[in-house]
Amino acid sequence: MSEPKNPKTGDHPESPVSFSMIIASAVHDMKNSLGMLLHSLDGLRQEYESELGGSQRFNTLQYEAERVHSDLVQLLGLYRLGEQTLSAHAEEQFVPDFLSQQLARHRPLLEGHDLDCRIDAEDISGFFDEDLLAGVLNNTINNAIRYTKSRILITAEQRDGFLVIGVEDDGDGYPEHMQKAGTVSFKSLDFNTGSTSLGLFFASSVAGLHRDGDRRGFIKLHNDGHLGGGVFEIWLP
Template identity: 30%
Template sequence: MRRIYLESIIGIFICFFVGLTAYEFSVYRWTTDYEYLLEEYEASAHQEMLQNILDNQGPEQALSAISLFTKTTRNTLTTFSSDDSIPERVSKYFSLNTGMKVYFDEDRDLWIRLDGIDATFLYSPNEESLVRQKVEFENSLIWVFFGTSFVLYGVVHLLIIFRRVNKLEKATLKFAQGDLSTRAETSSSSAIGSLNRSFNIMADRIYHLIETNRALTNAVAHELRTPIFRIQWQAELLKETSMSVSQQATVESIVEDTEEMEQMVDELLCYSKLDTQHIELECQTISPILLIEGALGRWKKETSFEIILLNSEHIEGKIFVDKKLLTRALDNLVRNAIKFTKSKILIEVHEEREVVSIAIHDDGPGIETEHLSRLFDPFYVGSKARNKSKSGHGLGLSIVKKICEQHEAQVDVGRSQILHGALFTLSVPLCNKPADNHIQ
């Protein structure tokens, strides 16, 4: 962003100096400089007036007029009595142009000759005079004001653009972070051309697409429940009839598949509900240790692996959460560890900096680095073999992330330094108000 503004201000200065250069060439180099032409007309008129005074009133009056003009115009008069004492370029000009009596040199100093006086007069500005010093100062001051106003305009203009771009950037980031209701301001004081309106059109289309997808997923999940229940019910009836061993095994397989489908539908409905921005949480203040200990017995019944709770006696803080949802998040993380562990699982609890962290270690193979960035994406399964007993449906960890977002909590994944397997850490803010530290 800073590079854009730096390039803009440099571009403005380049355009400014290119414009000045173009003005210099177009006015003073490629066309007639009418300011200089006017000076030559005035010089010729002055010479003719002096010549008229010389012819009618004599040399003394002409010299007096020259002296008066020099004093009045704040110039310096230099008189050259012979051509040998004047610059060669001036002498050459008068010798080649015998009819010309005035000449401006490269410094725009005026040289004059009069018929009847054997001398050449030079008018040059008196730079020490107060008037000319003031004129020079004012000319310099014009450029100072012009340059300052130009820079001030450029800076203010860029600041206005920066403020508008910054607003649009914030809206874009909020939208990218999941707040699909975010829209850019379209007022004339905030818009950048039609960019804000185009962003809102894009956001509306994306929002409609996502909401349509959510509604479709939710509707399909709801509609699947009835046929799945019918299949389960009919399969249970079949189990009560006399069948061969192979038929019995087939019916058992059907029941298992329908149970798996039912679990997938349940996860779809849960994810669809959590994906809504304005879900109503049934929060209560509870001790994280009591929450874990309440689920620990159930977890141990689901596996033969050892599950150990560490640091439980040092945790005194309370958390304000939806007990049912947070328990489900812990269930998903622990059951994920059960799928991949080899012998045991450690649940470690830490409390620091207004946050309680629940770390779940396993001694399984861990998670490859290539899967870490997408592990919490819905339906993403790191295992290419897609073994359902191991990988599941790809919604468990996504549900954990959504539950954390609803509680302003955070879930991270890495490698355990204790068991050298996977490490999932659930970080939940502690209650900040003393009145909230009451266990319900």
């Protein structure tokens, strides 16, 4: 005697695949494709430096591709956060070397926009998840490239028992309603006013995954930096 057919799935009685999982899989594929595209753009810039080095259209293409790639990385992270499968695997890292590695991927774009970016970091080590923090910094540096006028400064120091990594620019700074310290909740996102973004929510979530006893990481936004513009800080215990 044959088994009855499932009225919703015909000959397939098993439960349907989660739509969110399908989206996550598609986002993962797009992220990888964009990564290959960015690698090709870097190669073209090196090969045709004289023609493309100062091309505003090429710089815009590379910037937007980098921005979308960063967004997809964050979406995958937020999907894993919602599925409760995202955790921080903290390992000891020498902070100046880590920051130099993250900045290196942005060097061609910075030079294309004629922007000065330097690192002012203490010779310190920290315990953090390298991949998660790289995702936060890449997005933050990319935003700084968009809003700065000419200079970006990446800082790192020990403060009040926290490792504090900051990205500053000499742009117009954060509006008053965005200047805050602590965590950013999903409920606080306001797409009409642009008071915050998924990037900040992702950064806040990554910071919060880093804990030491009853202390947990957080982010801080203010305009009290060295360059007169906005300052993004991530505090890790």
